[in-house]
Each structure stands twice: as structure tokens, then as C-alpha cells.
Amino acid sequence: MTSFWSPLIKRAKDLSASGETAELLTFYAGVLRAQQAIYEHLNSVGTGTARGGFRDDLSALLSCLPTLLEVVAETGSELLANEARRLSGEGQESLRSMLISYWQTRADHSFFAKALVQPYARLMADRGVEQLERRPAIDESRCPFCGGRPQLGLFSHEDSDVAEGSRRLLCSTCLSEWPFPRCTCPFCMEQRPSNLAYFGAPEFAHVSIEACDTCSHYFKRIDLTKFGLAAPLVDEVASAPLDVWARERGYRKIELNLVGV
Ligand SMILES: [Zn+2]
Ligand SMILES: [Zn+2]
Structure with missing residues (x-):
């Protein structure tokens, strides 16, 4: 455990x-x-x-x-x-x-x-506690187990094998994962490709920013198919320069990480 x-x-x-x-x-x-x-x-x-x-x-x-x-x-x-x-x-x-x-x-x-x-x-x-006392109320943008916001998105070979267009989100409260459609903003559920933007930087090849122009929120996705040794919660913190970049462009993070970035 x-x-x-x-x-x-x-x-x-x-x-x-x-x-x-x-x-x-x-x-x-x-x-x-x-x-x-x-x-x-x-x-x-x-x-x-x-x-x-x-x-x-x-x-x-x-x-x-x-x-x-x-x-x-x-x-x-x-x-x-x-x-x-x-x-x-x-x-x-x-x-x-x-x-x-x-x-x-x-x-x-x-x-x-x-x-x-x-x-x-x-x-x-x-x-495997069945029902964690849930606050706030669960909607589709929140963790189905505890109601937390997503800390980050994850993509691995597992996801590409299981279902086309799938990925997982990692909960900022219980740190467990749940499946979520790939091209959808997990804050406002925007799906129109013209309103969703993806950014990266060569020094963080396995980390990208997913930003939504409808609600102006962003979060980071860690791609384990590009770097299998990443520990998503830690790599999310280590790629803090990408947060600076996203904020300079007017995006707000869905959920600050534990160290406040
Ligand atoms: Zn949770
Ligand atoms: Zn959005």
C-alpha cells in the first residue's frame, strides 16, 4: 500500500x-x-x-x-x-x-x-470505501469518488489500448484517477476544438498545458507514453515554468498544486 x-x-x-x-x-x-x-x-x-x-x-x-x-x-x-x-x-x-x-x-x-x-x-x-462523505456535490468536472477538482491529466499506453480518445484525470484531494474524454475541458466541459489549446516546451517533452478559451482555465497533462519514468504529481510541480507561461497568457489553473504553483 x-x-x-x-x-x-x-x-x-x-x-x-x-x-x-x-x-x-x-x-x-x-x-x-x-x-x-x-x-x-x-x-x-x-x-x-x-x-x-x-x-x-x-x-x-x-x-x-x-x-x-x-x-x-x-x-x-x-x-x-x-x-x-x-x-x-x-x-x-x-x-x-x-x-x-x-x-x-x-x-x-x-x-x-x-x-x-x-x-x-x-x-x-x-x-474501497463505498461512499466517502462527498462535499461539494459531484458534477462531471469533479472526482466521482470524493468531489475533488482534477490536479492533472494523464495519458499512458493503457489509455491508448483501452479506448480511443480516453485519458485519466488525477484528483487533487484523494489522488486517485478517473477516466475522462480527451478533448474536453474538465472545468467547463467545452469540446469545440477551436476553443481548446495545447502548449508545450522542448525541456518538458512529456508535459503539456491544456487551456480552454471558453472558461480561461488550464491544467497540465503528463504523457507517460513519452516518458514512462515520470511520477505525474512530481513532474507537474517540476514543470512550474510552464505555469508561468500559461498565467502570462491570462489562463488560470483549475487547481493549484500542493506547493502553491
Ligand atoms: Zn477524489
Ligand atoms: Zn473550460
């Missing part, structure tokens, strides 16, 4: 050796290690907790918060480190509110809540 996190941590460490996103990836590698520990802890607690009723599981989830706060206080930006220190002195009620508010809105700038909920929701997906 832990094999989900290990390749991500290794890829983040490898890519953090150099380049303009080195600092970001060093931080992300530390956060991923904390998330792996949180996942393992939640997985080890008795069956009475962490069963997919979000409010019922809050206490188990909050017991893992110090693991995350410690890493961020040590390795985060000044802003995040200060926030980590402030949160370690916060009472349970206010921390519960923070998590419930994130669950209801999925606001992508809520770093601590998002980082803590991701391993929990991923565990629920791995356990």
Missing part, C-alpha cells in the same frame, strides 16, 4: 538535485514523506476510525497533524513555517473547523488542510 508514495518521494528527490524548481521539490519531498507517514498511521489505527465519514474521522486525522507541522516548520517558506508554528498552538475546535471548511470548499490555497486530507482520502480510495 505504501508503494504509492515511495516513487513520488524518490522522483522529487532526484529532480531536486538541480534546476530552478530544486527548492520547491526539496520541500515537496519532505511533505510527501510526512504524507506517507500519515497514510501509514491512519492505515494502522483500528477499524472503528478512518472509515470515510469525514466528521467521524476528524480526530484520527488531527492526531496526524503534528507530523506535518514539524516538517513544514523546519523546511517550509517563512510564511508556511510561521503558519505551522501558529497552528501547533491552535485548539482542536479551530483545527476541526479548518478541515471541515477545506472539505466543503476544497480551496486549493489551504495548504495544511489539503496536505493532511490527501493521504486520508487516498487511503479511503485504496480501502
Whole structure:
């Protein structure tokens, strides 16, 4: 079960050796290690907790918060480190509110809540929990398991074998994948080719920007047929220069990644 996190941590460490996103990836590698520990802890607690009723599981989830706060206080930006220190002195009620508010809105700038909920929701997906308490309501632009927005798109040989014109989206909350039509904007469901644009850069041959001129949103697609060793969540962060490029052209990201890009 832990094999989900290990390749991500290794890829983040490898890519953090150099380049303009080195600092970001060093931080992300530390956060991923904390998330792996949180996942393992939640997985080890008795069956009475962490069963997919979000409010019922809050206490188990909050017991893992110090693991995350410690890493961020040590390795985060000044802003995040200060926030980590402030949160370690916060009472349970206010921390519960923070998590419930994130669950209801999925606001992508809520770093601590998002980082803590991701391993929990991923565990629920791995356990095959039938109905995760879903907020916000599911529509076709959201993850059918938990209602999260797509963090990125994925394309692999599997997709080309299974169905023509298919790909997957990876959920920003539970980090699981679901199939989605290839030439469709996952924010507003636009399908007209004239309103959908694709951009890339030679230094990121397996990553491309998919942008929609109808709603002005974009997200990134990782093509594993071009580079099978990519770890999509990490490669998405490592290709941050493409985000700068998309924003300069007036596009807004569907969902900021965990490190805020
Ligand atoms: Zn999800
Ligand atoms: Zn759109």
C-alpha cells in the first residue's frame, strides 16, 4: 500500500538535485514523506476510525497533524513555517473547523488542510470505501469518488489500448484517477476544438498545458507514453515554468498544486 508514495518521494528527490524548481521539490519531498507517514498511521489505527465519514474521522486525522507541522516548520517558506508554528498552538475546535471548511470548499490555497486530507482520502480510495462523505456535490468536472477538482491529466499506453480518445484525470484531494474524454475541458466541459489549446516546451517533452478559451482555465497533462519514468504529481510541480507561461497568457489553473504553483 505504501508503494504509492515511495516513487513520488524518490522522483522529487532526484529532480531536486538541480534546476530552478530544486527548492520547491526539496520541500515537496519532505511533505510527501510526512504524507506517507500519515497514510501509514491512519492505515494502522483500528477499524472503528478512518472509515470515510469525514466528521467521524476528524480526530484520527488531527492526531496526524503534528507530523506535518514539524516538517513544514523546519523546511517550509517563512510564511508556511510561521503558519505551522501558529497552528501547533491552535485548539482542536479551530483545527476541526479548518478541515471541515477545506472539505466543503476544497480551496486549493489551504495548504495544511489539503496536505493532511490527501493521504486520508487516498487511503479511503485504496480501502474501497463505498461512499466517502462527498462535499461539494459531484458534477462531471469533479472526482466521482470524493468531489475533488482534477490536479492533472494523464495519458499512458493503457489509455491508448483501452479506448480511443480516453485519458485519466488525477484528483487533487484523494489522488486517485478517473477516466475522462480527451478533448474536453474538465472545468467547463467545452469540446469545440477551436476553443481548446495545447502548449508545450522542448525541456518538458512529456508535459503539456491544456487551456480552454471558453472558461480561461488550464491544467497540465503528463504523457507517460513519452516518458514512462515520470511520477505525474512530481513532474507537474517540476514543470512550474510552464505555469508561468500559461498565467502570462491570462489562463488560470483549475487547481493549484500542493506547493502553491
Ligand atoms: Zn477524489
Ligand atoms: Zn473550460
